[in-house]
Amino acid sequence: MSVLRTILLLTILLLMSCGRKEKDLEAREKQLLFREKEFSAKEEDYKNLLKFRDSVLLEDSIKSDTSYSRVWPDSLKGSWNGRLICRESSCSTYVIGDQRTEKWIFENDSLGALVKILDNNQLKRILRADYISDKAELSFIADSLNSGNVKINAVLDNFNKKVIKGTQTITGRDGCLVKFSIELSSAPKK
Structure with a gap:
C-alpha cells in the first residue's frame, strides 16, 4: 500500500505543479500582452514624431526655397x-x-x-x-x-x-x- 500511496502523492504533486505552471504561464502571457501594448503605444508616438519632424523639415525647406524672411532686407527699410x-x-x-x-x-x-x-x-x-x-x-x-x-x-x-x-x-x-x-x-x- 505504501507504493500506492507514493504513486498517489506523486500524482497529486504532479497535478499541483502543472496547475502552478499554468498559472505562471497565464501571468507571463498577461505581462507579455501588457508589454506589447506599451510597445505599440510607443511605436505610434514615434511614428507621430517622425511625421511631425518631416512636416517641419518640409515647411523649413519650402521657406528656404522661397527665401522666406520675417524682416525687411536693408535695401527696403x-x-x-x-x-x-x-x-x-x-x-x-x-x-x-x-x-x-x-x-x-x-x-x-x-x-x-x-x-x-x-x-x-x-x-x-x-x-x-x-x-x-x-x-x-x-x-x-x-x-x-x-x-x-x-x-x-x-x-x-x-x-x-x-x-x-x-x-x-x-x-x-x-x-x-x-x-x-x-x-x-x-x-x-x-
Whole structure:
C-alpha cells in the first residue's frame, strides 16, 4: 500500500505543479500582452514624431526655397513715397481714378516686418507683412471700435532699387471693394 500511496502523492504533486505552471504561464502571457501594448503605444508616438519632424523639415525647406524672411532686407527699410491710384471700386467713397499720396515706412519690430503708412505726417495705419522672395503680402484688419470692419490687403510684387509696385485691396464695412495700384518711390535719405 505504501507504493500506492507514493504513486498517489506523486500524482497529486504532479497535478499541483502543472496547475502552478499554468498559472505562471497565464501571468507571463498577461505581462507579455501588457508589454506589447506599451510597445505599440510607443511605436505610434514615434511614428507621430517622425511625421511631425518631416512636416517641419518640409515647411523649413519650402521657406528656404522661397527665401522666406520675417524682416525687411536693408535695401527696403526706410521711407518710401507712395502714390496709389484707384483702379476698381464698388464703394461710394472711392471713384476710379482717385489718387492718394502717402508715406510708407518699412520697419522691423519684435513681431517681424511691418509698414507704417502716414498721411500728412500723421500715422494712418500699420500693416503687418510677410516677405517671401520678391513678394510681400501686407494686411490690416481694423477692430470694430476703431475703423469699422475694414480689411486692407496689399501685395508688393515688383521690386526695383528705386521703385516698388503692387496692388492694394480694401474691403469696406458694407462689403464693398476698392482696388488701388501702388507705386512707391524711394524717399531721399536724411
